Amino acid sequence: MSEPKKFEAGLDSDSRKSPVRVAFVTRRTSPHVKAQDDALVMTWPETLFRAAVAIEVLGIALVLLALLWDAPLEELADPMQTPNPAKAPWYFLGLQELLHYFPPVIAGVLIPTMVIVALIVIPYFNINVEAEGVWMRAKQRRLRIVGIVVGVLAALFVVFEVWAILIPTLAVAGFMFLAAASSADSPDRFRRWLVAKPLSFWIMSWFLIQASVLTIIGTFFRGAGWAWVWPWRA
Amino acid sequence: MPDEKSTTEQEVRCTRRETFVKLGLGTLGVAGAGAAVFGYEFLSPNVLYEPSPITNAGKPDRYPQGSVTADPKTGIYVVHGPEGFYALSAVCTHLGCLTSWLPEQNQIACPCHGSKFNAEGVKIEGPAPRPLAWLRVWISDEGDLMVDRSTTVPARQFLRT
Amino acid sequence: MAKMLDTYVNDLRESRLWRSVFRSGTGATNLHRALAVQQNIFLHLFSVKMRRAALNFSVTWYLGTLSLATFLILVATGIPLMLYYHPSVPQAYADMKDLQFVVSAGVFLRNLHRWSAHAMVLLVFAHMFKVFYRGAYRPPREFNWVIGVVLLIITLFLSYTGYLLPWDQLAYWAITVGSNIMSAVPALGKKIRFLMLGGNTVNANALLRFYVLHCVILPLAAILFIGIHFWRIRKDGGLYTGEAKSHE
Numbered sequence: 326m327s328e329p330k331k332f333e334a335g336l337d338s339d340s341r342k343s344p345v346r347v348a349f350v351t352r353r354t355s356p357h358v359k360a361q362d363d364a365l366v367m368t369w370p371e372t373l374f375r376a377a378v379a380i381e382v383l384g385i386a387l388v389l390l391a392l393l394w395d396a397p398l399e400e401l402a403d404p405m406q407t408p409n410p411a412k413a414p415w416y417f418l419g420l421q422e423l424l425h426y427f428p429p430v431i432a433g434v435l436i437p438t439m440v441i442v443a444l445i446v447i448p449y450f451n452i453n454v455e456a457e458g459v460w461m462r463a464k465q466r467r468l469r470i471v472g473i474v475v476g477v478l479a480a481l482f483v484v485f486e487v488w489a490i491l492i493p494t495l496a497v498a499g500f501m502f503l504a505a506a507s508s509a510d511s512p513d514r515f516r517r518w519l520v521a522k523p524l525s526f527w528i529m530s531w532f533l534i535q536a537s538v539l540t541i542i543g544t545f546f547r548g549a550g551w552a553w554v555w556p557w558r559a
Numbered sequence: 560m561p562d563e564k565s566t567t568e569q570e571v572r573c574t575r576r577e578t579f580v581k582l583g584l585g586t587l588g589v590a591g592a593g594a595a596v597f598g599y600e601f602l603s604p605n606v607l608y609e610p611s612p613i614t615n616a617g618k619p620d621r622y623p624q625g626s627v628t629a630d631p632k633t634g635i636y637v638v639h640g641p642e643g644f645y646a647l648s649a650v651c652t653h654l655g656c657l658t659s660w661l662p663e664q665n666q667i668a669c670p671c672h673g674s675k676f677n678a679e680g681v682k683i684e685g686p687a688p689r690p691l692a693w694l695r696v697w698i699s700d701e702g703d704l705m706v707d708r709s710t711t712v713p714a715r716q717f718l719r720t
Numbered sequence: 721m722a723k724m725l726d727t728y729v730n731d732l733r734e735s736r737l738w739r740s741v742f743r744s745g746t747g748a749t750n751l752h753r754a755l756a757v758q759q760n761i762f763l764h765l766f767s768v769k770m771r772r773a774a775l776n777f778s779v780t781w782y783l784g785t786l787s788l789a790t791f792l793i794l795v796a797t798g799i800p801l802m803l804y805y806h807p808s809v810p811q812a813y814a815d816m817k818d819l820q821f822v823v824s825a826g827v828f829l830r831n832l833h834r835w836s837a838h839a840m841v842l843l844v845f846a847h848m849f850k851v852f853y854r855g856a857y858r859p860p861r862e863f864n865w866v867i868g869v870v871l872l873i874i875t876l877f878l879s880y881t882g883y884l885l886p887w888d889q890l891a892y893w894a895i896t897v898g899s900n901i902m903s904a905v906p907a908l909g910k911k912i913r914f915l916m917l918g919g920n921t922v923n924a925n926a927l928l929r930f931y932v933l934h935c936v937i938l939p940l941a942a943i944l945f946i947g948i949h950f951w952r953i954r955k956d957g958g959l960y961t962g963e964a965k966s967h968e
Contacts, residue, residue: 365769367753372770373763379782380789387793387839391831398820401813402892404921405631407657409670411893414883416841416876421897425672428688429654429904444869447852448862456855529852551673602915604925654900656893671897 409549418543419536425551426487440532453525460505460520468505471498493538497531612709619644619704619720627667627678629660635694635706636660636667638678643717646706647680648692658691667691680714690714765950767958774959779854783847790840791942797833798935801826805885807931809924812887837879844875856960864952867945874942881934884927895930896922 366372399408413421423432447453459467475498482491500519507516548554614633622628622639629636629649634657636647647667649658656671666683667676674685681690695710696718732738733746744755754768773779804823805815819826848868851857857865884895899917903909918925953959 364772366772366775367750367757368766368768368770369753369756369763372766372775373757375775376782376785379785380792383786383789383839384793387790387832387836390835391828394831394835395820395827396831396834397890398816398886399888399890401810402887402889404892404923405634405657406889407659407670407893408889409659411656411671411897412890413894413897414879415838416845416879417894417898420901421672424654424901425686428686429901430906433901433904434906434909441869441873444848444872445866448857448859448865454858456858526853529849533849550668550670599915602918604918607919607925609919609921609923654897656897671893 419539422539422543456523459524616704643719646694652689653687773961787843793836861956881930884930
């Protein structure tokens, strides 16, 4: 004669009734502890002293900068006279350069919104979280997709005559295809490094290179009437 | 039996609480909508101390045939073309920079993003999405040429004197 | 001499007044060190202990710490600058000239504020790319990445609203062009621009609105989100130190 069971197995979504925790092990992960170097130090003083040193070094650098170079101040604002060229702050010059190529709805609204949305959703896509080399699986299909996307973008940039975007895009795409053509145990270290890179790496690097190129062009290579100038000839 | 009673009580209490939650949320919703409307009204100025859009450009004979005259104070071009007078807004249709007239190239150029227009405001090159705006022009009772910057007219609407 | 100073400092730190402020005491044990963090309202955003690996320079390049440093410098220089600045046309420009030529150390404060603002934008961008390339955005830190994006946008808005305040040609036309981008938003663009500028053109209303945004609304928003950002570092398992070496 057995005693009646005091529990029963089952699933429930009401956490007040059945406070059970379930660990879900997702695809191709394992529940083992990954971190090895678990040596701990006291936040005070180890971390806080290092942070204080970093802050002081930066403070000294900025104070020296402020003592040596004066902030710009031009003449009084005049709504009836636009300076030539009229430039935004440096971090918006990439955007201003885009505005030179595309209509305001695309360059000023659509692209910045897309960048912000793309940044926010990065950690919510499994493909980014797994961070697996982009060519590791479904290589043929992915090659086709990447090929079509790069082709469409390149055609678009040729139509708008935007060489400043076309060239970096093709360069990044070139490295992507080089990665596709390399094997994971290639003797070349650089190629092995390329192969391991996930899709998010390629998109982010494209964005970084593109933003830098456009900002540098807008800052140094644009003169009166937003015409192209060589900074060393000015 | 006592179990059943407590469940009923609990249900009743929950229902009442839920009612109050709904009432509270509803009130907050109404208050939020009201705040949004009044906030919008508050943030929109009712009186603007901006300069008058109507400009007296002087006697028409100040402008010789075939001339393009920029008025830097008001941001307009007064043009005396072969078909009559007209006025163009000097504000670039791209991003609102003030354009300038380049007589040697017979062009209107924007310094911000490199748009160029001809003397009738039609875009020659650059990112500007539309031609420059044509403004309403008329002759006042005193015989002066008047321009209204706030009213645009269809292109190629000339004023003959 | 130095020994005497040490004694005085020690006496001070053992005094009743000091101990009423800093309860952790002066001992050199780990308990005292832990209490020093745990009992301080600002420091308690940090955990008491941290992984040694997280302190290596290569892990963070201290870019987050340095972004915070520029923010602190900007607050410390911005508040004194407010004392000599009237957000009205054309007084604002006259005040800039005064800061440059009349006010003692005015030009230094303005320079430091300006260069720190540029440095902050640069450091926040660098911090974002560093976090991305190390993969530190991955779960469980995904929400803190989103908070970081919000902070990036606040940083850009802070810098942009500050750009108008000198009311010189540079400021005026940068804001004119920038606000016209906004009117390209379909349907609502013109309205948004009108509300932001408080008029149809960049004028005295716009200057005042940008001033309030720059000095009150955006800094408060920044402080709020910086607080959440720091809190989440701790709650999401501390600074990301990378995958295990044995894995490779």
